[in-house]
Amino acid sequence: MDRRDFLKKTAMVAAGTAIAAPVSAMISHAESAGILENETNPQPAVVKTGKPKVLLVNGSPRPDGNTFCALSEIETQLQKLGVETELLQIGQKPVRMCINCGACHQSGNPGCVFDDDLCNTIVKKMVESDALVVGTPVYYGQPNGGILSLMQRVFFSSSAYLQNKPAAAVAVCRRGGATATLQTMNMMFEMTSMPVIGSQYWNIVYGRDKGEAKLDKEGMQTMRTLASNMAWLLEKIHAAGSSAPVREKQREVTNFIR
């Protein structure tokens, strides 16, 4: 099975019947985006050249806050282990929520049909990357609203392009709500066949005022261990002879009422 067939299969399974995009259109988009090459090795839908790359998204509106400290610690460790990184800040500009219009599944392209915020930039960078880390401050026991809105649109519109890429969420808080925050983020990864990366403790760092996270020695070590675990899995996934799992052709989707 060549890469084109593999993408066809995985796109069909990941998109499912409820949110099925026209597969041929997805493939032609992938071709024009350079995602597919004339290869026979059945791998996930990203061409592997050189070092693996991890995209880190900082969901905090404070680009130099505690979530940034946590993600920077991960970046440094990944780079030490030979992994390329890119850190994207969502910053303070407004972001849209998903309005469940379903137009993304008709377009044949990855990404949201609303192209006036960071959503499609994240999609494009995630398609190009081999793994994902999403950092979020804890707001009222949950990810902050901006990152949640963006990620719901990223995953709803583009999950077929993200599967098999390792992913991790990092929650940063003053005191409480981090585990619920992690669970919320992991829900998206888990139903996208993204291996979720853990650490020596849950992926949590503590701090309130900017920079305090650096004082959380255990949290910082947890970030470094997370990075090492991710680098290790990336090495295994991209080793010669490794291939992605092939899923059943027909995806079952039931809504419990019929």
Ligand SMILES: Cc1cc2nc3c(=O)[nH]c(=O)nc-3n(C[C@H](O)[C@H](O)[C@H](O)COP(=O)(O)O)c2cc1C
């Ligand atoms: C609106 C809002 C809600 C918050 N809710 C929580 C919370 O539920 N639990 C908590 O421990 N900290 C909470 N915090 C504190 C932040 O999580 C904490 O300051 C964190 O370090 C901010 O990360 P940042 O510097 O990357 O933005 C809240 C902060 C804000 C602004």
